[in-house]
Amino acid sequence: MSVPARAAQQDSASVSRSLRVDRVRDGAIELDGRLTESAWLQAEVGGGFTQRVPADGSPATERTEVRVLYSGDALYVGVRAFDSEPHAIRAELARRDSKSQSDEIAVYVDSYHDRRTCFEFAVTPRGSIRDAYYFNDAQWSADASWDPVWEVGTSTDAAGWSAEFRIPFTQLRFDR
DSSP states (O other): OEEEEEOOOBTTBOOEEEEEOEEOOTTOOOOSSOOOSHHHHHSOOBOOOBOOTTTTTSBOSSOEEEEEEEOSSEEEEEEEEEOSOGGGOOOOOOOTTOOOSSOOEEEEEOTTOSSSOEEEEEEOTTOOEEEEEEEOTTTTEEETTOOOOOEEEEEEETTEEEEEEEEEGGGSOOOO
16 A cells, blocks of 8 residues: 655756555554554655645745555554654644644645545644644635544653554545
8 A cells, every 4th residue: 555745846847746644553652652562663754755834835944754555444654743843742732623833743644545635633842732634625625624534642751752643544535
């Protein structure tokens, strides 16, 4: 199984890459925000991302690594966000689906593979979550009232912060 990743732009042309996604047994990942389980350590690492804010499409100012796994009932995404100034990581608490002035990791799943709709799962370093269903690509309309059941764990350390997402397949929609 492979999933597309938004890679660094080269000469203003977007490059599409694939990432190998391995299967793990259910319960193999402890959602503590640390990518220390053997499945994470053996998973293929994706990187070379571009930033979205403040300069969409520009090279990222900090390194980010992503790993993707799946089990019989869920998608797992592990993200390591390195930070050259970890003491300055913004980590406010916020209510579910509220925007804050915190750093954030967001995962977007285009399960219809139509490049028009997607499901967003976002977390701050303190574990505040936000989720939304996006549709009508031209206007990026969002349904923030969609509250799926999913889990995430976060962790900060001297090199930055990380998050482990567990998104049950039952919370996503697929074509046949």
